[in-house]
Amino acid sequence: MKRLTVICGPTAVGKTAYAIQLAQKLGTEIVSCDSRQFYNELNVGVARPSADELAAVKHHFVACRPVTKPYNAFDYEHDALQLIEQLFEAHDDIVAVGGSGLYIDALCHGINLMPDPSSELRSTLSARIRNGELPAMLDELKRLDPDYYAIVDHRNPIRIQRALEVILTSGRPYSQLIGRPLPERRFLITKIALRRDRDTLRNRICRRVDMMVADGLIEEAHGLIPYRDINTLNTVGYKELFAHFDGATTLNQALDNIKNHTWQYAKKQLTWLKRDPEITWVDL
């Protein structure tokens, strides 16, 4: 049976190096599931593997699309699955690495098929949220899909928006669409989550941010100013520098913010991974 080994864990634990070593040992290639390393324009700020690392093992889904083209977990599932089937023709093992929990879940278990909302609908709904119409939207949701209304976080506008998008374009309750069983993967999945003690991880994060600066993070962010309103650029490491470019913070404050926010992100990743019973934890 073919096997996919997924390497996950918080940012800056050392997933990249671990995955490369494993892939070399298994004589195989790497599929990234990092929602930010997909993009051509994002390099040092998203800790893309170095040129040497990319040369050591063939990587997929790294720097493969422009930030201007929207992408999501469902598209990723589709693309990655297709690629994986293809890679299994030549390999018994494949290594996947990444820190984006939703994308890892999409790869390992899939996401229910739902119709794509038109971009008009999406922008209409987000405009309504900006205009403070969330309560009215909640009423709509209550009427159209009481089951989902009962469980969603009423204060999370994105959740409400998404549910309405799906309901309005499919004509069916969102709660029905997300509940359906998903087909099992036709390959074995082993999930390994890397872990380090808090202090070590925190230090690694701080050191890595300093290294990113030495590697040109500030210049990279500066060059990305034209794209700053794209959601993909709403990313730790860039948004803090955009604020600095605006004069809202000093450079040192911006870098401190990046370190803190990266740490918060690492904890959020851990929270996501903790509830996954399939994971085997490995202490580094």
Added chain:
RNA sequence: GGGGGAGUCGCAUAGCGGCAAUUGCAACAGACUGUAAAUCUGUCCUCUUCGGAGUUCGGUGGUUCGAGUCCACCCUCCCCCA
């Protein structure tokens, strides 16, 4: 030496007689099915059987039914003139 201003729960900030005390950040925990490094929630003086209870606003006294808020003195810091 003279004049002015300020000390609030880790940091910053509100507060001008009814306050365990505003807001932001940080911290801690959590949610998450197509924006996910996104978005959102809870806790955040101490104890709590989660109903409350006990201690707080530089210090010491005082005025008041009641003081972070008013008065006196003291301590510390900042600014201006010398």
